[in-house]
Amino acid sequence: MNYEILLPNSSFKECAEYIKKNFMEVYYVEAGFKIFDGYLIGVPPIPIAVDGENIILPYVKPCHGCFVLRIPGKEEVERMRKGK
Amino acid sequence: MKALLLMGCPELPVQTAAALYIANKLNCEGFEVTAAGNKAAISLLLNSDPEKHYIKKVMDIDRCIGALAEKKMEIDLCFVFIHSDSGISYLATVKSLSKAKTVAVIFGKEIEPLIEASGDSVIIAAKAVHNPTPLRAQIDGVKSWAALTR
Numbered sequence: 438m439n440y441e442i443l444l445p446n447s448s449f450k451e452c453a454e455y456i457k458k459n460f461m462e463v464y465y466v467e468a469g470f471k472i473f474d475g476y477l478i479g480v481p482p483i484p485i486a487v488d489g490e491n492i493i494l495p496y497v498k499p500c501h502g503c504f505v506l507r508i509p510g511k512e513e514v515e516r517m518r519k520g521k
Numbered sequence: 522m523k524a525l526l527l528m529g530c531p532e533l534p535v536q537t538a539a540a541l542y543i544a545n546k547l548n549c550e551g552f553e554v555t556a557a558g559n560k561a562a563i564s565l566l567l568n569s570d571p572e573k574h575y576i577k578k579v580m581d582i583d584r585c586i587g588a589l590a591e592k593k594m595e596i597d598l599c600f601v602f603i604h605s606d607s608g609i610s611y612l613a614t615v616k617s618l619s620k621a622k623t624v625a626v627i628f629g630k631e632i633e634p635l636i637e638a639s640g641d642s643v644i645i646a647a648k649a650v651h652n653p654t655p656l657r658a659q660i661d662g663v664k665s666w667a668a669l670t671r
Binding site for chain 1: 529530532558559561562582583586587589590605606607608609610611613614616617618
């Protein structure tokens with residue numbers, strides 16, 4: 438998957454704050470929300486931002502902490518805006 | 522009764538020992554035990570228990586979260602192994618996806634912030650990195666895991 442790391446190796450809280458602080462269009466989902474064929478890990482409500490045709494989300498790795506990723510995804514952007 | 526052991530990064534040696542110890546207790550109480558983790562965590566378990574005396578079933582942690590999210594997996598009791606912030610995120614995720622009673626098994630050097638972040642889960646916590654004995658003492662303090670599911 439094509440992605441850009443906006444914030445590396447942080448706590449989930451730091452990643453959630455980063456998304457809320459740096460993006461205007463933010464949606465909140467439950468843990469386990471399915472996006473890009475994966476399931477979001479984190480403390481709900483989990484912020485997901487939309488920026489143009491990109492999704493910005495927190496991504497938890499067991500060994501490396503949490504990252505904020507920017508992932509191109511027109512279909513997922515539309516899904517977020519429709520609230521599905 | 523079904524129990525899940527959800528393991529994090531195996532960088533702290535006590536995790537595998539604690540998982541096998543808890544699995545043994547659960548087996549004795551009649552639980553069907555599944556262990557989920559990343560490749561390294563599962564590999565450590567399987568190499569420590571080659572004949573599967575303690576761990577009968579293993580699965581990848583991402584597949585496990587997916588199965589819980591899709592309601593394809595039901596559990597009564599879930600032990601989440603926590604030594605970092607990632608573990609807290611997995612605990613919150615399990616609590617969000619399942620009605621199972623959750624047990625936060627907390628270890629490492631700085632356990633206090635992790636205990637605070639574990640909310641209303643049953644807490645099994647000890648400062649332990651290499652030596653599992655302090656954690657084992659906490660585990661032994663619970664006389665019946667099955668009682669937690671009632």
